Amino acid sequence: MRNLVSIAVKLLAIAMVGSVSQLASLSAEGTLQWEYRVLTKAQILDLGKKDLATGLNKLGDDGWELAAFDAAYIFKRPKVERELPAVAKLRLKIAETDVEQQSERVQWSKRMVKKGFIAENQLKEEQRLLRELEIVLEEVRAEVKSLQPEPKKMEYVPKEQK
Numbered sequence: 001m002r003n004l005v006s007i008a009v010k011l012l013a014i015a016m017v018g019s020v021s022q023l024a025s026l027s028a029e030g031t032l033q034w035e036y037r038v039l040t041k042a043q044i045l046d047l048g049k050k051d052l053a054t055g056l057n058k059l060g061d062d063g064w065e066l067a068a069f070d071a072a073y074i075f076k077r078p079k080v081e082r083e084l085p086a087v088a089k090l091r092l093k094i095a096e097t098d099v100e101q102q103s104e105r106v107q108w109s110k111r112m113v114k115k116g117f118i119a120e121n122q123l124k125e126e127q128r129l130l131r132e133l134e135i136v137l138e139e140v141r142a143e144v145k146s147l148q149p150e151p152k153k154m155e156y157v158p159k160e161q162k
Contacts (some may be wrong), residue, residue, distance in 0.1 A: 033079040034076045034077065034078060035077060035078075036067070036074060036075065036076050037064060037076075038073070039059075039073050039075065040072050040073070041072075041073070044056060044059070044073060063077040063078075064076070064077045065077060088140065088143050091140050091143075092137075092140045092141060095141075098133045098136075099133045099137050103130055105126055105130075106123070106127055106130050109122060110123060
């Protein structure tokens with residue numbers, strides 16, 4: 001029973017962090033902010049190496065959706081890049097902590113199985129949960145790694161007067 005409660009709490013924490021990333025796309029007024037990109041057919045063909053479908057699929061993989069078509073293709077996507085790195089780094093910290101905690105739990109379960117206090121199948125369940133958390137950790141690491149680096153802030157340094 002305690003094991004089910006701890007799993008439920010962990011899944012709830014993961015769900016809450018996932019919802020934070022969705023909330024990041026909302027502005028202060030509560031409406032979505034969009035960024036737009038206008039491309040010609042030639043630009044999409046260049047992107048897809050002379051294949052329109054491939055170019056459109058690449059744009060879709062980057063989160064762009066076709067909003068309108070007139071003389072050019074107009075794409076839009078939610079503007080979340082400002083807060084996304086912070087949310088992804090938070091998710092990474094949580095995932096690392098979960099894996100560390102679960103690995104300690106597996107070590108404890110191994111000791112308890114040797115002493116005969118818990119069943120072997122409970123140890124297997126702890127190990128299965130550890131593998132799942134490790135998979136989540138690798139996915140979050142890949143997400144953080146794929147983020148664009150934050151632009152360096154330029155500081156104004158006045159020239160010394162001679």
